[in-house]
Amino acid sequence: xxxxxxxxxxxxxxxxxxxxxxxxxxxxxxxxxxxxxxxxxxxxxxxxxxxxxxxxxxxxxxxxxxxxxxxxxxxxxxxxxxxxxxxxxxxxxxxxxxxxxxxxxxxxxxxxxxxxxxxxxxxxxxxxxxxxxxxxxxxxxxxxxxxxxxxxxxxxxxxxxxxxxxxxxxxxxxxxxxxxxxxxxxxxxx
Numbered sequence: 583x584x585x586x587x588x589x590x591x592x593x594x595x596x597x598x599x600x601x602x603x604x605x606x607x608x609x610x611x612x613x614x615x616x617x618x619x620x621x622x623x624x625x626x627x628x629x630x631x632x633x634x635x636x637x638x639x640x641x642x643x644x645x646x647x648x649x650x651x652x653x654x655x656x657x658x659x660x661x662x663x664x665x666x667x668x669x670x671x672x673x674x675x676x677x678x679x680x681x682x683x684x685x686x687x688x689x690x691x692x693x694x695x696x697x698x699x700x701x702x703x704x705x706x707x708x709x710x711x712x713x714x715x716x717x718x719x720x721x722x723x724x725x726x727x728x729x730x731x732x733x734x735x736x737x738x739x740x741x742x743x744x745x746x747x748x749x750x751x752x753x754x755x756x757x758x759x760x761x762x763x764x765x766x767x768x769x770x771x772x
Contacts, residue, residue: 585653591622612639617647625654626671633676640668706734712742719743 586594595611608629615621621643623629629652630636640659643650649660655671658664707715715728723731728739 585624586622612642615643615646615648620649620651620660622651622653624652626652626657626668627675630672632679633672636668636672706738707732707742715739715742 593611593614595607597605597607611621626636630639640650643659649658650668651658651660651664652668655667656664657668657671659668711732715732718728718731719725725736725739725743728734728743729736732739734742
């Protein structure tokens, strides 16, 4: 924020918290602009969640007769070269997010195919213990008896003896083709 003040910015707005959801400080900043004002940001990624979002915002600024300038990138929409640079940088940023998302999905597919678990709780019993638990249940043991015998909670025993619920993970399809779902960036400041 010091860099914004050094650049002569009169009013500084800063978002607190996540970039997901409403951004009240951005709305306040935009509503405070008058014809001829320039919205100045420290860095482009502090303003926009994606290329479409950025281009929509710039259209809104243009319709209001306002300009846009980034202090760390060569972008100044008050001149044609700045507009061109903004479009190039926005496209590169979108490409980078797409590539990151693609790598993350590829890693998840690879981990799933190797049987690596991510998320959720670790299994409390291995396959042989699950088979033993199911055999004992078929032999007439109650859920409470099995819970005490295996040191589990009743709901966990239900999960293991209820074949449909346990085999749900086994029936999970392998992830399909890699699809770019976009990404968000948190901790923005204007």
